Amino acid sequence: MSPQEVRSHGQAASSRRERVAVLALAGLIVSGIGFYLALRASDTGGNSQKNLLPYQLLARALPDSEQQIFRALRRGLLDVEAERSRLSRWPEPSALANQGVAPFAQDDGAQFRWQRFQTGATVNYLGLPADPSSPAWMLAVKEPEPNTPPDPAPLDDEHHKLPDGTTLHIYVWMHRFGGRVAPGFVAQPQNEGWTQVFSAPPNPLFLPRD
Amino acid sequence: MNLRRLLTAVLLLSAGIARTSAHNVRPEPVVEVFVKPTGDHVTVQLRLPIAVLADANLPRNPDGRLAQNDIAQALNLVARGIARDLEFQQGDDLLAMSAVSASLSADEELALIDLDYLIGPDRSPLSARLRPFRAGGQVVRTDAHYIVDARAPRTFRIAGEPERVTFEPAPTQVLGRFIRRGIEVLLSASDYFLFALCLIAPLRSRRAFLGACTALLAGQAIGIVSVSVGRLPVTPAVLLTIQASAVSAVVVAAIQDLVNPHSRWLWPLALTFGLANGLSIGERFLSEASFAGSYVALGLLAWLIAIELGQVWVIALLASAAGLLRRRGLIAQLAVLALALFAGHTSLHRLVDRSELLAELGAITLDRFLMILTLAWACLILCTGILEAILPARGDGLTRPSLTDAQNAENV
Numbered sequence: 333m334s335p336q337e338v339r340s341h342g343q344a345a346s347s348r349r350e351r352v353a354v355l356a357l358a359g360l361i362v363s364g365i366g367f368y369l370a371l372r373a374s375d376t377g378g379n380s381q382k383n384l385l386p387y388q389l390l391a392r393a394l395p396d397s398e399q400q401i402f403r404a405l406r407r408g409l410l411d412v413e414a415e416r417s418r419l420s421r422w423p424e425p426s427a428l429a430n431q432g433v434a435p436f437a438q439d440d441g442a443q444f445r446w447q448r449f450q451t452g453a454t455v456n457y458l459g460l461p462a463d464p465s466s467p468a469w470m471l472a473v474k475e476p477e478p479n480t481p482p483d484p485a486p487l488d489d490e491h492h493k494l495p496d497g498t499t500l501h502i503y504v505w506m507h508r509f510g511g512r513v514a515p516g517f518v519a520q521p522q523n524e525g526w527t528q529v530f531s532a533p534p535n536p537l538f539l540p541r542d
Numbered sequence: 543m544n545l546r547r548l549l550t551a552v553l554l555l556s557a558g559i560a561r562t563s564a565h566n567v568r569p570e571p572v573v574e575v576f577v578k579p580t581g582d583h584v585t586v587q588l589r590l591p592i593a594v595l596a597d598a599n600l601p602r603n604p605d606g607r608l609a610q611n612d613i614a615q616a617l618n619l620v621a622r623g624i625a626r627d628l629e630f631q632q633g634d635d636l637l638a639m640s641a642v643s644a645s646l647s648a649d650e651e652l653a654l655i656d657l658d659y660l661i662g663p664d665r666s667p668l669s670a671r672l673r674p675f676r677a678g679g680q681v682v683r684t685d686a687h688y689i690v691d692a693r694a695p696r697t698f699r700i701a702g703e704p705e706r707v708t709f710e711p712a713p714t715q716v717l718g719r720f721i722r723r724g725i726e727v728l729l730s731a732s733d734y735f736l737f738a739l740c741l742i743a744p745l746r747s748r749r750a751f752l753g754a755c756t757a758l759l760a761g762q763a764i765g766i767v768s769v770s771v772g773r774l775p776v777t778p779a780v781l782l783t784i785q786a787s788a789v790s791a792v793v794v795a796a797i798q799d800l801v802n803p804h805s806r807w808l809w810p811l812a813l814t815f816g817l818a819n820g821l822s823i824g825e826r827f828l829s830e831a832s833f834a835g836s837y838v839a840l841g842l843l844a845w846l847i848a849i850e851l852g853q854v855w856v857i858a859l860l861a862s863a864a865g866l867l868r869r870r871g872l873i874a875q876l877a878v879l880a881l882a883l884f885a886g887h888t889s890l891h892r893l894v895d896r897s898e899l900l901a902e903l904g905a906i907t908l909d910r911f912l913m914i915l916t917l918a919w920a921c922l923i924l925c926t927g928i929l930e931a932i933l934p935a936r937g938d939g940l941t942r943p944s945l946t947d948a949q950n951a952e953n954v
Contacts, residue, residue, distance in 0.1 A: 357858070357859075357862050360855065360858065360859075361859065368725060386676055386680060387676065387679070389703075390703070393673075393703045393704045393705075394704075395626075395627065395629050395671060464619050465623040465625075465626055466623070467623075507597065508623060508627070509597060509598040509599075509619065509623050510623075511619045511623075512598045512599045512600075512616065512619065512620075514599075522679075524597070525596065525597025525598070526597075527676075
């Protein structure tokens, strides 16, 4: 006769209790994490600024009207890059406006006066507002310097790649006092009162270049 | 008490303690906003240090002083830009600005901006989008004072991301905000986590463990409520002293874990730590209390529940994890016990850091403060030793768990 394991009533009850305790603890962990994530998702303000430098800001922290301009700039950037690939040079804002590329072309009149400035491999598209109390915007595009190794950063809001493989660094800047901005190339925007605007916090492994 | 174990514990905790570098505390500029509803108008006055308007490129004379003749137009433009940014609302409706004016203070240190808005007859709450400013690459916080009556304006402090502040929030808004803030405090203020490590490091009886946890949470609740209702004025020096005392309690708990983990003085120590930690956390609530509007008690309750429940959750997790690890054998048990060393060592570093900050305030020198703190704890420990000699021995009939209990349980 083969030996059989006989479990006492006490042992079975102890196992049941332990199983319940483990399941309860697992439920506690999952519910706690779920509650925290739900709370974070519903948070419209918060403290994400702690991951940004003083001159950086997330787009969601802007007023709605400025968020619209930011989104229009990011969308229009794709058309600008397409023109750059086609023409092998960065197009003039007037050409973009003729093609109806927002925000360079505005249906409701000249909300911004766009100008293009370039120094070396850096191009600035500067938009000065018609209403001087409104913010000014700037799209800064940096091409790689000649003979520099390819940038290993993954493609994101900041890093774009042209069809010919050229990796671009893209930055969107905003100046709160648009009427006080002088037209011209801006070499160090963060030192001249400009605020860098992101959709999401920048990747800490590949921080924005100066 | 085994003296050799005590000395060993102190040496292990103190290994590698080095002084951190000091930093100077400079007075910081602040942007002040005064909001006062009066009948069918709401007036908003902003006082901005000129430094935060450096980006506005205000016209200056060749000697560097502001050009008084040309500055009016620039200031007016700045005022309209800031007003546009404020997005003053009543309910969901953007308020139209009826008047705006801007000027400089006599000493040219401040720009004064006055805004006037017409408000509707309904009682929808007023709100504005407040944000910090920038000066010289540093963030300048904004203090918005909502003047309800002449006695006590509510002050809203904005130093991080811009946010819409409702000056008279609804209860649901208050609940949501303070639960979120409570969880943020839970995640950022980690002293309790170090104390929790000390609680779970040695194998204790369930009664002792639960008693200590209860004392910790009770002391914390008392501390939070005491400060939050304004009964205990907490200056920066007092706050640093309290925070230093809290981490010193963690150091004592770590030593206790290694020397005498079954001490009857565990729950008083937990109560002491909880009280000190609660006072520190309560001060943070005080700085945010204005955001609760008329529902301060509700906000405090939400804050308290979020923090206490969160800590219970953390302690339960840690205790379960420690229990699971101890079943692996003697090495694992010792590894769990070593968490007390980590907690004590980290707390020593924090104690030194906070003592240095306190010394920089000029209230007391670093050495003197550490001496007083050490002597205070020494006196307390001496008193407990005397009481131990006087009080009857613990004959509670409970079998004290030993390090090999878990192993024996496995072998059954």
